[in-house]
Amino acid sequence: MSFQAYLDAIEDKTGLTPRELVAQAHDRGFGDPATKAGVIVDWLKAEHDLGRGHAMALVHVIRKGPTISSKHVGSAGTHRDESATLWLDGRASRPS
Template sequence: MSYQAYLDALEAKTGRTPRELLDQAHEHGFGPTSRAADVVAWLKDDCGVGRGHAMAFWGVLTKGSTISDAHVGSTGTHRDASTELHLDGVAAREQDPR
Protein backbone atom coordinates (compact mmCIF):
# COMPACT_ATOMS: atom_id res chain seq x y z
CA MET A 1 0.00 0.00 0.00
CA SER A 2 1.38 3.41 -0.92
CA TYR A 3 1.71 6.19 1.62
CA GLN A 4 -1.10 8.12 -0.09
CA ALA A 5 -3.27 5.00 -0.07
CA TYR A 6 -2.84 4.77 3.71
CA LEU A 7 -4.01 8.37 4.08
CA ASP A 8 -6.95 7.79 1.72
CA ALA A 9 -7.97 4.71 3.72
CA LEU A 10 -7.61 6.69 6.95
CA GLU A 11 -10.04 9.24 5.52
CA ALA A 12 -12.48 6.47 4.56
CA LYS A 13 -12.25 4.97 8.07
CA THR A 14 -12.67 8.24 9.98
CA GLY A 15 -14.74 10.39 7.62
CA ARG A 16 -12.14 13.14 8.05
CA THR A 17 -9.47 14.30 5.64
CA PRO A 18 -5.85 14.04 6.75
CA ARG A 19 -5.79 17.84 7.11
CA GLU A 20 -8.85 17.73 9.40
CA LEU A 21 -7.16 15.02 11.45
CA LEU A 22 -4.03 17.17 11.69
CA ASP A 23 -6.16 20.01 13.05
CA GLN A 24 -7.68 17.64 15.61
CA ALA A 25 -4.26 16.32 16.54
CA HIS A 26 -3.05 19.86 17.22
CA GLU A 27 -6.16 20.51 19.34
CA HIS A 28 -5.18 17.44 21.40
CA GLY A 29 -1.67 18.84 21.84
CA PHE A 30 0.07 16.61 19.30
CA GLY A 31 2.72 17.98 16.96
CA PRO A 32 6.12 17.36 15.38
CA THR A 33 7.68 16.12 18.63
CA SER A 34 4.85 13.77 19.62
CA ARG A 35 5.65 10.15 20.35
CA ALA A 36 4.23 7.63 17.89
CA ALA A 37 2.71 5.52 20.68
CA ASP A 38 0.68 8.49 21.94
CA VAL A 39 -0.70 9.34 18.50
CA VAL A 40 -1.44 5.67 17.74
CA ALA A 41 -3.33 5.34 21.05
CA TRP A 42 -5.35 8.50 20.37
CA LEU A 43 -6.36 7.38 16.86
CA LYS A 44 -7.20 3.89 18.10
CA ASP A 45 -9.31 5.14 21.01
CA ASP A 46 -11.07 8.01 19.23
CA CYS A 47 -11.35 6.68 15.68
CA GLY A 48 -10.84 2.91 15.80
CA VAL A 49 -7.82 3.20 13.52
CA GLY A 50 -5.20 0.45 13.35
CA ARG A 51 -1.47 0.84 13.85
CA GLY A 52 -0.43 0.98 10.17
CA HIS A 53 -2.80 3.81 9.30
CA ALA A 54 -1.97 5.61 12.54
CA MET A 55 1.75 5.37 11.82
CA ALA A 56 1.24 6.84 8.33
CA PHE A 57 -0.61 9.73 9.95
CA TRP A 58 2.09 10.13 12.60
CA GLY A 59 4.65 10.42 9.81
CA VAL A 60 2.74 13.34 8.30
CA LEU A 61 2.22 14.92 11.72
CA THR A 62 5.91 14.80 12.56
CA LYS A 63 7.58 15.21 9.16
CA GLY A 64 5.06 17.05 6.99
CA SER A 65 3.49 16.13 3.67
CA THR A 66 6.70 15.60 1.68
CA ILE A 67 7.93 12.02 1.55
CA SER A 68 11.03 10.26 0.26
CA ASP A 69 11.22 9.59 -3.45
CA ALA A 70 12.22 5.97 -2.77
CA HIS A 71 8.99 4.60 -4.24
CA VAL A 72 8.03 7.39 -6.62
CA GLY A 73 8.05 6.13 -10.17
CA SER A 74 8.68 2.56 -9.07
CA THR A 75 6.42 -0.40 -9.62
CA GLY A 76 4.63 -2.45 -7.02
CA THR A 77 2.16 -1.83 -4.26
CA HIS A 78 4.25 0.71 -2.36
CA ARG A 79 4.69 3.21 -5.19
CA ASP A 80 3.50 6.79 -4.83
CA ALA A 81 2.81 9.15 -7.70
CA SER A 82 4.61 12.07 -6.08
CA THR A 83 6.77 13.04 -3.12
CA GLU A 84 3.99 15.42 -2.06
CA LEU A 85 1.07 13.83 -0.22
CA HIS A 86 -2.46 15.14 -0.69
CA LEU A 87 -4.00 16.09 2.66
CA ASP A 88 -7.24 17.76 1.58
CA GLY A 89 -9.04 14.51 0.87
CA VAL A 90 -9.94 12.27 -2.01
CA ALA A 91 -12.79 14.48 -3.25
CA ALA A 92 -10.56 17.56 -3.47
CA ARG A 93 -7.90 15.59 -5.32
CA GLU A 94 -10.44 14.29 -7.83
CA GLN A 95 -11.54 17.87 -8.54
CA ASP A 96 -7.95 19.17 -8.81
CA PRO A 97 -5.69 16.19 -9.69
CA ARG A 98 -2.52 18.30 -10.31
Protein backbone atom coordinates in the same frame (compact mmCIF):
# COMPACT_ATOMS: atom_id res chain seq x y z
CA MET B 1 -0.30 0.05 -0.34
CA SER B 2 0.99 3.51 -1.16
CA PHE B 3 1.27 6.22 1.46
CA GLN B 4 -1.52 8.16 -0.27
CA ALA B 5 -3.71 5.04 -0.32
CA TYR B 6 -3.30 4.76 3.47
CA LEU B 7 -4.50 8.35 3.84
CA ASP B 8 -7.43 7.73 1.48
CA ALA B 9 -8.44 4.65 3.48
CA ILE B 10 -8.26 6.66 6.70
CA GLU B 11 -10.58 9.26 5.18
CA ASP B 12 -13.00 6.50 4.08
CA LYS B 13 -13.03 5.00 7.60
CA THR B 14 -13.26 8.20 9.63
CA GLY B 15 -15.08 10.58 7.30
CA LEU B 16 -12.34 13.14 8.02
CA THR B 17 -9.66 14.37 5.67
CA PRO B 18 -6.05 13.87 6.66
CA ARG B 19 -5.75 17.63 7.14
CA GLU B 20 -8.66 17.59 9.62
CA LEU B 21 -7.02 14.77 11.57
CA VAL B 22 -3.69 16.62 11.59
CA ALA B 23 -5.50 19.69 12.96
CA GLN B 24 -7.09 17.57 15.71
CA ALA B 25 -3.66 16.18 16.60
CA HIS B 26 -2.16 19.66 16.79
CA ASP B 27 -5.09 20.83 18.95
CA ARG B 28 -4.19 18.03 21.37
CA GLY B 29 -0.53 19.06 21.41
CA PHE B 30 0.69 16.15 19.27
CA GLY B 31 2.30 18.32 16.56
CA ASP B 32 5.70 18.43 18.23
CA PRO B 33 8.17 16.11 16.45
CA ALA B 34 9.30 14.96 19.91
CA THR B 35 5.85 13.52 20.67
CA LYS B 36 6.13 9.74 20.89
CA ALA B 37 4.42 7.85 18.09
CA GLY B 38 2.72 5.55 20.60
CA VAL B 39 0.84 8.44 22.17
CA ILE B 40 -0.55 9.46 18.78
CA VAL B 41 -1.32 5.85 17.80
CA ASP B 42 -3.19 5.32 21.07
CA TRP B 43 -5.28 8.45 20.49
CA LEU B 44 -6.07 7.47 16.88
CA LYS B 45 -7.11 3.99 18.01
CA ALA B 46 -9.28 5.24 20.88
CA GLU B 47 -10.97 8.11 19.07
CA HIS B 48 -11.02 6.95 15.44
CA ASP B 49 -10.55 3.16 15.67
CA LEU B 50 -7.49 3.19 13.41
CA GLY B 51 -5.11 0.26 13.34
CA ARG B 52 -1.38 0.64 13.80
CA GLY B 53 -0.40 0.78 10.11
CA HIS B 54 -2.88 3.50 9.23
CA ALA B 55 -2.12 5.39 12.42
CA MET B 56 1.62 5.31 11.68
CA ALA B 57 0.98 6.86 8.26
CA LEU B 58 -0.77 9.73 10.03
CA VAL B 59 1.98 9.94 12.66
CA HIS B 60 4.43 10.73 9.86
CA VAL B 61 2.19 13.48 8.47
CA ILE B 62 1.43 14.90 11.92
CA ARG B 63 5.09 15.08 12.90
CA LYS B 64 6.82 15.76 9.56
CA GLY B 65 4.23 17.22 7.21
CA PRO B 66 3.01 15.98 3.83
CA THR B 67 6.40 15.43 2.20
CA ILE B 68 7.61 11.83 1.94
CA SER B 69 10.79 10.28 0.61
CA SER B 70 10.95 10.19 -3.17
CA LYS B 71 12.29 6.61 -2.94
CA HIS B 72 9.01 5.06 -4.11
CA VAL B 73 7.78 7.84 -6.39
CA GLY B 74 7.38 6.49 -9.90
CA SER B 75 8.61 3.03 -8.92
CA ALA B 76 6.76 -0.12 -9.85
CA GLY B 77 6.58 -1.45 -6.29
CA THR B 78 3.58 -1.95 -4.07
CA HIS B 79 4.33 1.18 -2.06
CA ARG B 80 4.76 3.52 -5.00
CA ASP B 81 3.29 7.00 -4.81
CA GLU B 82 2.61 9.44 -7.63
CA SER B 83 4.26 12.33 -5.81
CA ALA B 84 6.58 13.03 -2.88
CA THR B 85 3.91 15.43 -1.57
CA LEU B 86 0.81 13.81 -0.10
CA TRP B 87 -2.65 15.28 -0.69
CA LEU B 88 -4.25 16.07 2.68
CA ASP B 89 -7.46 17.82 1.61
CA GLY B 90 -9.53 14.76 0.75
CA ARG B 91 -9.83 12.38 -2.13
CA ALA B 92 -12.73 14.25 -3.78
CA SER B 93 -10.72 17.47 -4.11
CA ARG B 94 -7.43 15.88 -5.27
CA PRO B 95 -6.37 17.12 -8.71
CA SER B 96 -6.20 14.45 -11.40
